[in-house]
Amino acid sequence: MITKDLQLKALPKGVHKISIGLRYKSNGDGTGSFQGRYKIGGKLIQMSLGVYPTVRLSEANQAHAENRNNAKMGINPKQQKEETIAANLSSGTTFADILPLAYADIQRGWKNGGKGYGFMTKMDAIVIPAIGTMEISEIRPKHLADMARPLWHDKYPTIDKALLFTGQVLQWAEQNDYEADGGAAQRARKILKKSTYEQENQRSIPFADLPAFYATLGDNPSDLAFRFLILTVVRPGNAAMARYDQLEGDIWHLRPDDMKRRADHWVPLSDAALDVLAKADAHATRHAEITGKEKHFLFPSADSWQTGHVSMNNWTQSMRRANIFGSAHGMRATFKMWAELTTGYDNLLIEEVLHHAVRGAVEQAYIRGHLAELRRPLMQDWADFVTGKTDAKVLSPEDLKRLR
Structure with a gap:
């Protein structure tokens, strides 16, 4: 089925x-x-x-x-x-006319309602000025290529996302029987050729510096959420928006709609992560009593009235105060370097922790959450290192070859 x-x-x-x-x-x-x-x-x-x-x-x-x-x-x-x-059709068939109709349907397929995707921001700043007044039936790959060309090499991530969104609108129009070219955005990329933009990696901190930084974090909801992110090695948004309904005992189960890869992710929780959740629950209970609402987010915030959960921006400030110029997302790279250089765990298991696609779709569907228990020792060793219970020693190439 x-x-x-x-x-x-x-x-x-x-x-x-x-x-x-x-x-x-x-x-x-x-x-x-x-x-x-x-x-x-x-x-x-x-x-x-x-x-x-x-x-x-x-x-x-x-x-x-x-x-x-x-x-x-x-x-x-x-x-x-x-x-x-x-x-x-009788109400207008320009791109600007079609946009709100398409957007209403497109955003239903986004996790969290599409908050943070910047869809309408890019439409207003880039797409509408270029093709907003054009009839949907007249828009061709050349028009989209002309729109993207000025930013193609300097602001590639922004213009690429704008092209993606434009393509979704045109696909929606084609599927709903408008005379539209649903593949125009994809063919526009072929006209533009490969961008020369060089993507900067998320800044990470050396793993040797992490225990000292972790010790500076307090027990307020924002710091607890940051601790949880570091211990579970998820993406920042997953930690900030972690919910009670995702907890299954000592497993944190993130559903496809929560994940970038649109696939389930089971995170075995270490002793330190469970301790963080116990402290966070006290804040969540107090937050529920004050607001009169049921507990929903693991790390609620009274300040973030629009979202209800802690802000990821606070984590950047925490790092700046500690004179560490990294990023919350960069903690994933810090974990990978620690795991690759100081442990004997198989690379496949390390990539599974990061929820990277290292298996075929069919194989992944059958494996489901069973690998969570295989990852548990790795996550516990990581937590012991982060909390200062154990030291990390870079292994020699010979030792790494022997262990793996």
């Missing part, structure tokens, strides 16, 4: 059953399209429910369930969709 996006990516080319009336046509390369079938007055109606990965499995299931309910009431979902599209 297909229940996860990860399974969709691993499907061979062909048509596969998802549920009653819902099919997935796989292209065999990790992409595909959803198709729904419904009976209206004895007549079989077939319609597209979107293209994966723009439309996720959960979204397709939701749309299919709504269509089935409408069909049972005698409402033709395909006709209803066509009427909606016709109404939209």
